[in-house]
Amino acid sequence: MRPMKPRSGRAAEDRVFNAVLNAILDHRLAPGTKLVERDLSELLGVSRGAVRTALARLGHSLLVELRPNRGAVIANPTPEETRDVFEARRVIESAVVQGLARSIGAKQLAELRAFVAEEQKAYDRGDRRTGQRLSIRFHKLLAELAGNAALDRFMEHLICRTPLLTLAHRGSRPAYCGADEHREIVDALAKRDPVLAARRIASHLNTLEKQLHVDAEPGPAASLSEALVDA
Amino acid sequence: MRPMKPRSGRAAEDRVFNAVLNAILDHRLAPGTKLVERDLSELLGVSRGAVRTALARLGHSLLVELRPNRGAVIANPTPEETRDVFEARRVIESAVVQGLARSIGAKQLAELRAFVAEEQKAYDRGDRRTGQRLSIRFHKLLAELAGNAALDRFMEHLICRTPLLTLAHRGSRPAYCGADEHREIVDALAKRDPVLAARRIASHLNTLEKQLHVDAEPGPAASLSEALVDA
């Protein structure tokens, strides 16, 4: 095991932040997992101060719960929070695609089509993890192309929280965010039909939300060292 | 000058955060004002560490710009950011009042009416500062009553940024957020008419945005000690 020159500064902080974030996005960290500062620090080869500020940022994003004097754990969203997040996503993403349907250009359309094709290929060859990642990023891409930095930021926030919602309420099986529905959304954008695009994405989000039944206990927390090794 | 027992912990951090936030909301801190850690620390009687984490939070909220190795300054929003924030507010607040028009109860309605009356009284007696504060909080109250924590949070974010937009693009005269239009919005909610309520709040936000002409340079930055003394 390499000693790995202890990184410092913003780089170290981002390292921790992204490690935890990616682990959440890939369902490798379950709600309730305790994040011990010293462990993270040694595991990632950064100072404890960097871990601390990264945890503060994660807490601000509601991805981890910061319990004063008692450390940080991966957030365990309540059913209310789940409803709120999906409702917020319907509101914001509907607006995003409505705007996009009016302003989209040929180049952006091509980018979206290429993205969906990539996504489909991943699912076709059985690569669930890659498919899952691309499915998440499809929604982010819509927000970026819409060109509103404020809404884009909110979308990022909501998207990153979504995996935790599924884990908290559905055990470890990730929700399926199909490439088919994504393609239909892009088709609506190609027709420059704001109403249709909005209806389709709202329907898509409803499909996702319905997959979450509030029945399962959160699965067992993976060990930190296992979860933080990026694939 | 009182020594003032140096506060510590979350309380100290919040003290700094709220001091800067309130100063921004009251137009006592203009974009570009430099926030020197040591000054803040001595002025508010807290440790430099507390100032540091508070500044990080303010940076995360886009209220201050954090320039690595060069300190923090009050954010100076671009015209694009201004457009994005108002567009985002139209999207989110429209959704908020639509939902509220469907779910609102008598008690909440009474609370809104009382709030608008208070606001009107403040303006009537010429108390611009109080009126301004209440006008801002009216929008926040709508989001709270709507009962969606995610949207409420986003609203908080957008509302806190708005004063900086007006200062950055309009000199020091604050935009007028009239109690009349607020009352009309409440009337629409009382009729439980989602479409009307959404139209009225969108129109209200347009009125606000139109008041900002991108013409003026930001006014001179007030001194820190002056700006941070809460009235």
Place this chain on the structure above:
DNA sequence: CGGGCACGGATTGTCAACAAAATTGGAGCC
């Protein structure tokens, strides 16, 4: 046998000194 209490280890929170970087001011030169 069960409940409370004190203690030890582990973990988080805080601070002050130190290191690194940038800004300022001025001397020297063109």
Place this chain on the structure above:
DNA sequence: GGCTCCAATTTTGTTGACAATCCGTGCCCG
């Protein structure tokens, strides 16, 4: 006079040690 370069000062960034808090354990007492 204006420009460049350099040193001194100011300001930010980081670290490591220390203090405070919490949790689990085992003991004592009812």
